[in-house]
Amino acid sequence: xxxxxxxxxxxxxxxxMACTLGLGIFSNxxxxxxxxxxxxxxxxxxxxxxxxxxxxxxxxxxxxxxxxAILIATPCEKVWQHLIDASxxxxxxxxxxDVRIAEEATNVxxxxxxxxxxxxxxxxxxxxxxxxxxxxLAWFGTGEGVDAYHNWYLVxxxxxxxxxxxxxxxxxxxxxxREQDPNGMHTAHQLWxxxxxxxxxx
Numbered sequence: 001x002x003x004x005x006x007x008x009x010x011x012x013x014x015x016x017m018a019c020t021l022g023l024g025i026f027s028n029x030x031x032x033x034x035x036x037x038x039x040x041x042x043x044x045x046x047x048x049x050x051x052x053x054x055x056x057x058x059x060x061x062x063x064x065x066x067x068x069a070i071l072i073a074t075p076c077e078k079v080w081q082h083l084i085d086a087s088x089x090x091x092x093x094x095x096x097x098d099v100r101i102a103e104e105a106t107n108v109x110x111x112x113x114x115x116x117x118x119x120x121x122x123x124x125x126x127x128x129x130x131x132x133x134x135x136x137l138a139w140f141g142t143g144e145g146v147d148a149y150h151n152w153y154l155v156x157x158x159x160x161x162x163x164x165x166x167x168x169x170x171x172x173x174x175x176x177x178r179e180q181d182p183n184g185m186h187t188a189h190q191l192w193x194x195x196x197x198x199x200x201x202x
Contacts, residue, residue: 020063040178043067043186048058050153051166053131057149059166063174069164070193076154076161079200082132083152084109092199095119100179108160120147120188122173145173148173151164163196165189 046067047059059065071080082088087107088095101107102114109115111131119123123144130138134154141148150167169177169186177184 004119005079008151009044022120024154026105040065040182047166048153052136053151053168054129054140054149057140057147057168057170059168060114062168062170064169064178064185065167066186066189067166068186068189068193069162070190070197071162071199073160076134077158079154079161080137080202082196086115089117092195093192094195095191097125104128109139111126120177120184124148143173145176146171161200164191165193 043066044059046064047065048067053059066101067110078098082092086099086101087109089099097118099117100115101109102116103110108133111128112129113128115126115128117126122145124141124143124146126139126141127137128137129149130136136154137152139150141150147170148167151165153164153166155162155164167189169185
């Protein structure tokens with residue numbers, strides 16, 4: 001899998017740190033990201049050029065940002081089904097609860113779906129803005145003090161599916177989150193990926 005190129009305008013840092021658990025996209029790259037780098041700078045340096053951002057929510061405008069990735073040993077189609085089945089997120093991702101999709105006829109996310117949920121103890125109102133089956137999922141999210149855009153990018157790999165998730169946060173709540181726990185969003189998103197890997201590989 002060689003089609004993905006990393007952003008290099010901040011630093012020439014071609015692989016994710018060890019907690020990405022062996023993402024196939026970057027397995028042949030060197031050197032590793034310094035663990036001493038500030039979390040925001042580290043994640044900014046590792047973001048993907050292939051991620052689509054609305055002009056209002058680019059990484060350059062972020063008050064907080066996270067980049068996470070993982071290799072899941074199953075086809076992207078199976079991973080995708082767990083991602084869009086948002087009503088079941090709380091069953092396997094502990095940082096989510098009370099997920100409610102506006103469309104009464106479905107429990108899964110679709111193009112332009114609206115949904116509310118609680119994450120980081122904040123009630124978020126979300127709207128799906130990018131929906132490419134088995135490949136791309138993204139949504140806007142607003143809550144008290146935060147204005148977010150969350151991206152998911154799935155790429156078939158020899159050993160399964162490479163999954164990258166990146167999120168831009170803006171607002172006073174985002175600043176507070178960054179200052180109180182600079183690693184908090186990255187850690188929570190890595191947990192999301194790890195639990196997604198577990199449920200998808202069953």
